[in-house]
Amino acid sequence: MVTDDCYNTATTVVTVTVENVAITSSGFTGTSVTISQDDYLETNLTNILITEPNDGYYCYLTSSASFPFSVRQANSLSPGYTLYLQDWPELNAATTPSYTLTAECIEAHSASPASVSVGSFTVNVSPNSGPSMATGTATATLDATTDWTGTLVYTVVATDPENDPFTFTLAGGGPFTITDG
Numbered sequence: 001m002v003t004d005d006c007y008n009t010a011t012t013v014v015t016v017t018v019e020n021v022a023i024t025s026s027g028f029t030g031t032s033v034t035i036s037q038d039d040y041l042e043t044n045l046t047n048i049l050i051t052e053p054n055d056g057y058y059c060y061l062t063s064s065a066s067f068p069f070s071v072r073q074a075n076s077l078s079p080g081y082t083l084y085l086q087d088w089p090e091l092n093a094a095t096t097p098s099y100t101l102t103a104e105c106i107e108a109h110s111a112s113p114a115s116v117s118v119g120s121f122t123v124n125v126s127p128n129s130g131p132s133m134a135t136g137t138a139t140a141t142l143d144a145t146t147d148w149t150g151t152l153v154y155t156v157v158a159t160d161p162e163n164d165p166f167t168f169t170l171a172g173g174g175p176f177t178i179t180d181g
Contacts, residue, residue, distance in 0.1 A: 023052040023107050025116045028083065032122040037091040038162050044074070048081040048118050050105050059105040059118065069123070071103055081105070083121060093127035131160040149175075 001011045026049035033045050048059055048071065059071050059081040068089030074082045083101065103118040134157040142153065153176065160166055168178045 021052070023050065023057055023105060023114050023116045025050050025105060025118045027119040028103075028121040030121070032124060034124040034126055035085060035091070036128070036162065037093045037125050038128050038164075039085060039091065040088050042087045043085040045069075045083045045085055045123065046121055047074075048083065048103060048105065050081070050116070050118075052105075052107060056108040057105045058108055059103055061101055062104045062117075063099075063101045065099065066101065069099065069101055085123070091125050093125040097125055099123040099125075128164070129161045131158050131164070131166045133158045 001009055003009045029047045029049060035043065035045075050057060050059070056079065061069060061071050061083075063069075068086045068091070070084050070086055071081050072084065074080060081103075083103070100120050100122050102120045104115050105118060106115040107113040138154050138156075140153045142151070156168060156178075158166060158168070170176055170178050
């Protein structure tokens with residue numbers, strides 16, 4: 001309403017229509033990741049790319065086999081969602097070498113909420129690799145007249161890619177022992 005100096009008024013009706021901007025997804029950041037079957041801590045695998053400026057949204061996995069994975073907000077300050085490997089997943093590359101995960105996001109505060117498929121993301125599981133020795137077979141020559149009990153004959157160097165503990169054993173017997181150090 002508007003009023004002039006002579007107290008004449010005029011009114012009009014203004015209709016404001018707020019249009020809902022549809023939720024859209026650009027999918028996951030990436031298409032796949034490879035993790036070790038030995039992983040046991042919660043791990044951020046990828047983010048979900050969503051555009052929904054007005055209503056807010058929530059996302060969830062739609063895959064039939066979602067364990068040991070979850071989708072949730074990375075933190076309360078960020079509205080984005082992240083795909084996680086959960087703690088203690090007990091992965092086994094021999095029985096399940098990969099997982100194909102799908103997710104969906106839905107508008108949170110719309111009168112008629114729309115949903116959008118995020119797409120699929122593949123998690124490949126790599127098996128545990130065994131230890132390896134720096135040298136495979138070694139030959140040492142001893143002189144029985146000068147080499148005494150306790151003489152160092154050979155030093156074996158080994159590593160494990162996952163840093164798993166390992167032990168040495170002696171095959172073939174004889175008067176030899178393996179010592180640490």
